[in-house]
Amino acid sequence: MHYFRNLDTIIDDVHGLFDALEMQLQESPTLPMEALHTAKMAVHEWVANIVQHSNFESKLPEIGICLSQRDERLYCMIEDNSKGFDLNGYLDNHEGITTVLPDRGMGLLLLKACTDELCYKSLQNGKNQLEFYITDKEDTFLEIPFHD
Amino acid sequence: MSFKIESFDAETVVVTIGKTLDFRNADEFKNACQEQVDSGRQNFILDFSDTGILDSTGLGSIFSLYRKVSPSNGQVVFASISRPVQVVVQLTRTYKVFRQFPSVSAAAEALSTAAQA
Numbered sequence: 275m276h277y278f279r280n281l282d283t284i285i286d287d288v289h290g291l292f293d294a295l296e297m298q299l300q301e302s303p304t305l306p307m308e309a310l311h312t313a314k315m316a317v318h319e320w321v322a323n324i325v326q327h328s329n330f331e332s333k334l335p336e337i338g339i340c341l342s343q344r345d346e347r348l349y350c351m352i353e354d355n356s357k358g359f360d361l362n363g364y365l366d367n368h369e370g371i372t373t374v375l376p377d378r379g380m381g382l383l384l385l386k387a388c389t390d391e392l393c394y395k396s397l398q399n400g401k402n403q404l405e406f407y408i409t410d411k412e413d414t415f416l417e418i419p420f421h422d
Numbered sequence: 423m424s425f426k427i428e429s430f431d432a433e434t435v436v437v438t439i440g441k442t443l444d445f446r447n448a449d450e451f452k453n454a455c456q457e458q459v460d461s462g463r464q465n466f467i468l469d470f471s472d473t474g475i476l477d478s479t480g481l482g483s484i485f486s487l488y489r490k491v492s493p494s495n496g497q498v499v500f501a502s503i504s505r506p507v508q509v510v511v512q513l514t515r516t517y518k519v520f521r522q523f524p525s526v527s528a529a530a531e532a533l534s535t536a537a538q539a
Binding site for chain 1: 442444445446474475477478479481482483485486488489505506509510512513514515516518519
């Protein structure tokens, strides 16, 4: 598990983590590079959501990220100690994008579209945990209205 | 200033996106492009050769630019797309809206040819 505690630098720090993994994958290709790039985008979207919207109250923020390869898939787990976010409710109420070429509101739907077995829950220790798998599926996409 | 903007001709600019276009600098991108639109530029070549992250907010800022220039037949095209950006383009199927070119010069040539036709 990699831990991050500074919300001002966490985005660049997470990118750095993925850059290091990309170098490892170039030396020893054990899964498609596209899967790693997809994971980087998915983790970025979730961490960006935490940075922009989460309430840590008076606690020092702590965000943990775990990445591991499981067979042909990349497993990602992100924990944080914020008050949490109603991701499941959000996704239940936002099945797709209805605005033509929207400025905002695509991040969590993109996260859902590019992952398998997306699961978000509160843990007994008070933290929140997001888990998902990345697979190299060519037919996965997010439907965005491009025209009226 | 995160974005390098170079004039190609009276109507076209090349925007070098750099390492990221995300929620942190999307407004800066919008403002920089708006200045170009205000000064008469209609065609934007976005150079993604060095870009490691294009997130949903960054993509939204490109949509915003497209909405501004497309009514006057302006174009937004992608050039030198890095592999991380290609993942986003495929996932969102934005290749249906933004033409892709292997290099900035190929994009500029295509826009120049279209203008002459």
